[in-house]
Amino acid sequence: MTKAVIFDLDDTLVDQVTASGAAVVAWAAGLGVTGPDVTARWAAVSERHYARYQRREITFSGQRRERVREFLAAELTDAEADGLFAGYLERYEAGWTVFADAVPALRRVRAAGLTAAVLTNGDEGQQRRKIDRLGLTPEIDVMVASSSLPAGKPDPRAFQHMLGLLGLAADEALMVGDSLDKDVDGALAAGLPAVLLDRSGAHPGADVRRIRTLDELTF
Numbered sequence: 001m002t003k004a005v006i007f008d009l010d011d012t013l014v015d016q017v018t019a020s021g022a023a024v025v026a027w028a029a030g031l032g033v034t035g036p037d038v039t040a041r042w043a044a045v046s047e048r049h050y051a052r053y054q055r056r057e058i059t060f061s062g063q064r065r066e067r068v069r070e071f072l073a074a075e076l077t078d079a080e081a082d083g084l085f086a087g088y089l090e091r092y093e094a095g096w097t098v099f100a101d102a103v104p105a106l107r108r109v110r111a112a113g114l115t116a117a118v119l120t121n122g123d124e125g126q127q128r129r130k131i132d133r134l135g136l137t138p139e140i141d142v143m144v145a146s147s148s149l150p151a152g153k154p155d156p157r158a159f160q161h162m163l164g165l166l167g168l169a170a171d172e173a174l175m176v177g178d179s180l181d182k183d184v185d186g187a188l189a190a191g192l193p194a195v196l197l198d199r200s201g202a203h204p205g206a207d208v209r210r211i212r213t214l215d216e217l218t219f
Contacts, residue, residue: 002193002219004115004166008153008177009127009143012197012214013102013118014134019095020046027088031072045070050121054152060123098134105214106139114219117142119162119175121152121182142166153179154186163192174219184208 010016024042028034045067053063065081068074068088076084109116116139120127124145131137144162146152153159163170170191177183178197187194188208195217196203196210203210211217 001172002114002174003168003172004117004174005109005217005219006117006119006162006173006175006187006192007106008175008179008183008197009118009120009122009130011178011199012176012183013099013106013136014130015097015099017043019092019097022095023088023091026091028071030087031084033072042067042071054121054146054155056151060147093130093133096130096134098136099214101214102136103139105217106136108217109219110139110141112219115141115166117144117162117166117173119144119153119158121146121158123147153177153182154189156186156190159187159190159192176214176217180206180208 007013020043021039025038028038028042049058049063049066049070052058053060058066061082064085065076065078068081068084069076072084106116118131118140120143122145124147127145128143131140131143142165144165146158149158149161151157159175163173166173171193173192175183175187175192175194176197177194178199180196180203184194184196194208196206196208197214198206198210198212201212
């Protein structure tokens with residue numbers, strides 16, 4: 001019996017991709033970097049180094065610096081990289097928005113008497129600031145960010161920590177997220193049922209439970 005629904009945050013409840021894409025285009029242009037591949041290249045660089053952080057190979061600040069260094073193909077001191085990243089970060093945070101189906105889904109979960117939780121691969125300070133600014137804090141019962149854990153999703157320890165916090169068995173919590181690897185496969189490997197939120201239809205052949213919007217979510 002489901003007692004809690006655990007949501008991913010970025011690109012599940014919050015439109016992170018759009019915010020990041022707009023931010024990097026404006027930021028990079030100011031540095032003289034333009035072209036049709038700017039957004040895709042930044043996304044690939046970010047994914048690579050953020051995954052290293054989730055495996056605790058580098059620090060949170062370190063992954064930011066490495067993203068800037070690789071993207072700009074420049075040898076930069078930590079201070080230089082931090083300063084450059086700050087320009088991107090200001091634009092990125094200004095672009096945060098909540099998906100229209102997010103709050104209704106959270107409210108349906110709680111109206112059903114279930115716990116609405118968030119398990120996010122992010123820095124706790126930034127992610128709490130995000131949900132506060134976007135008005136999501138009153139809609140969420142529990143939030144866990146991977147910066148407080150030994151490793152992020154898809155590591156089973158991330159899911160086990162959340163279950164321990166909720167006091168639930170694996171089959172009593174449902175994981176919902178946009179990442180097939182991190183959210184869905186990770187949850188399934190840890191024994192939790194999971195739903196893939198595939199907003200763009202990128203995974204039509206995925207052999208998992210799949211929805212296109214949170215309006216379709218049942219629990």
